[in-house]
Amino acid sequence: MTARGWTGRGKPGKSPRKMGVSKGMRRTWTGLLVGLVLATSLGGCATGPTSPEALAANDPFEQANRAALKRNAVIDKYFVIPTVGLYFLMVPEPGRRGVHNFLGNLSLPTIFVNDMLQGELSRAGQSAWRLFINSTVGLGGFLDPASKAGIPPHGEDFGQTLAVWGVGEGPYLVLPFIGPSNPRDATGMAADILIDPTNQLPFKQHIWWDAGRIYFTLLDLKGQTYETLQGIQRNSVDYYSSLRGLYRQMRAEQIRNGRKTAEDLPDF
Amino acid sequence: MPFSTPLPRRALLAMAMSAAPLLLAGPAFAAPNVAESFVDENIHKGLEILRDKRLSTVQRRDQFEGLLLSLVDVRRIALFTLGQYRRSAPPEDVEAFVNAFKNYATAAYQSYFAKYTNQQLKVTGSTQRNPTDFIVQTQLVDPSSSQPPAEVDFRVRTDTGKPVLVDVAYQGIWLSLEQRDQFVAFLGQNNGSVRTLIAHLSDLAVTLGKPT
Numbered sequence: 001m002t003a004r005g006w007t008g009r010g011k012p013g014k015s016p017r018k019m020g021v022s023k024g025m026r027r028t029w030t031g032l033l034v035g036l037v038l039a040t041s042l043g044g045c046a047t048g049p050t051s052p053e054a055l056a057a058n059d060p061f062e063q064a065n066r067a068a069l070k071r072n073a074v075i076d077k078y079f080v081i082p083t084v085g086l087y088f089l090m091v092p093e094p095g096r097r098g099v100h101n102f103l104g105n106l107s108l109p110t111i112f113v114n115d116m117l118q119g120e121l122s123r124a125g126q127s128a129w130r131l132f133i134n135s136t137v138g139l140g141g142f143l144d145p146a147s148k149a150g151i152p153p154h155g156e157d158f159g160q161t162l163a164v165w166g167v168g169e170g171p172y173l174v175l176p177f178i179g180p181s182n183p184r185d186a187t188g189m190a191a192d193i194l195i196d197p198t199n200q201l202p203f204k205q206h207i208w209w210d211a212g213r214i215y216f217t218l219l220d221l222k223g224q225t226y227e228t229l230q231g232i233q234r235n236s237v238d239y240y241s242s243l244r245g246l247y248r249q250m251r252a253e254q255i256r257n258g259r260k261t262a263e264d265l266p267d268f
Numbered sequence: 269m270p271f272s273t274p275l276p277r278r279a280l281l282a283m284a285m286s287a288a289p290l291l292l293a294g295p296a297f298a299a300p301n302v303a304e305s306f307v308d309e310n311i312h313k314g315l316e317i318l319r320d321k322r323l324s325t326v327q328r329r330d331q332f333e334g335l336l337l338s339l340v341d342v343r344r345i346a347l348f349t350l351g352q353y354r355r356s357a358p359p360e361d362v363e364a365f366v367n368a369f370k371n372y373a374t375a376a377y378q379s380y381f382a383k384y385t386n387q388q389l390k391v392t393g394s395t396q397r398n399p400t401d402f403i404v405q406t407q408l409v410d411p412s413s414s415q416p417p418a419e420v421d422f423r424v425r426t427d428t429g430k431p432v433l434v435d436v437a438y439q440g441i442w443l444s445l446e447q448r449d450q451f452v453a454f455l456g457q458n459n460g461s462v463r464t465l466i467a468h469l470s471d472l473a474v475t476l477g478k479p480t
Binding site: 051052053054057147152231234235236237238240241242244245246249250252253256258260262263265266267268 | 344345347348376379395397401403405416419421423434435439440441442444445446449450451452453454455456457465468469472475476
């Protein structure tokens with residue numbers, strides 16, 4: 001992939017913009033690198049022997065993952081949850097719904113690409129129509145008339161695409177800030193940054209756009225999942241392994257696109 | 269034209285008799301409907317108990333528990349969630365665990381289903397895994413929300429002669445599988461001590477509102 005105007009040569013001292021390098025391009029490669037580093041860094045952080053149960057559960061980094069979950073909980077408690085609380089107080093539900101719709105609409109190009117990469121042409125068509133309808137009639141994506149028109153939303157990401165292509169998930173990971181993942185899904189996250197066309201648009205203040213989008217995506221996600229996660233924690237004898245099992249089941253369901261596979265269930 | 273010549277009475281009788289085994293086969297052909305009816309009737313009963321404002325908290329809990337224990341094969345689920353530790357644990361610990369799991373499960377299920385009392389459940393079909401194992405698909409619809417319906421599946425077994433629930437899945441996530449994952453992980457962290465797990469479950473049951 002070549003950024004517009006990139007020649008591979010530039011005079012020393014010139015700014016990247018004058019060199020013709022798109023800021024979006026640098027960000028995407030940075031995102032990919034960060035994703036890969038995060039996905040592999042925990043290999044060096046494991047402390048203590050791994051239990052046979054953890055190995056059987058494909059969680060060889062269990063000790064490091066448990067420590068990461070505890071750290072994430074501290075960040076949630078002192079930063080994320082108070083921020084989400086403020087967001088809920090200051091922004092009424094219609095406004096939060098608008099933010100959610102807008103963010104969802106921004107993701108549609110990435111979802112469309114992943115639909116196509118998986119050969120899901122019907123779903124790709126739905127994504128394309130949703131993007132068109134919600135961007136126009138939906139006032140730039142703040143409204144969701146496409147759902148009312150009978151075109152429901154769905155999610156796709158490059159981690160799911162890799163799974164469809166036969167890539168195994170690898171060992172369970174708990175990533176800083178992000179939470180449950182695995183090498184395949186973490187790589188997929190970084191690749192989605194590359195695929196996202198809004199990251200390729202060269203415009204001023206792009207960094208503020210990126211920061212704002214990440215911030216509101218975090219608020220939206222935490223707002224949607226907070227009560228559910230609290231419920232899981234309340235009902236669990238071991239929150240860590242409960243989350244691990246739930247994450248794997250949820251990803252398997254996403255990869256299947258909701259198709260039922262009753263034959264995979266254990267007999268009991 | 270076919271059948272333009274009236275069939276002799278004996279031929280008609282022979283056809284009827286040959287069809288009788290099909291009509292009377294009952295379980296093999298009607299079982300998916302039995303599973304669907306079982307879920308439809310009883311889940312509605314459960315939701316009605318949970319939304320009945322005339323009942324006190326204690327009455328609601330007791331009625332829900334009574335219904336749940338009549339529908340769910342708690343022992344089968346409990347033994348499944350122990351995973352490989354079922355074979356190595358002393359039999360008396362396993363029995364104590366089944367009892368503790370029963371208390372925990374009724375409190376946990378009541379807590380789960382209480383969130384959906386204002387929603388409507390619609391059976392949309394079923395899949396037969398084998399002659400005594402069915403997955404009944406339903407949708408939970410919230411009339412007050414524009415959210416799409418949630419898909420909830422119920423796993424029904426009929427191998428004991430009557431239908432029983434053994435698992436439930438919300439949006440593709442099976443509860444018994446998740447419980448097995450966490451119980452096995454907990455036991456792995458606690459030297460396989462089922463008694464420690466029992467103590468933990470008993471504490472949780474109290475926290476979730478179920479006295480032990």
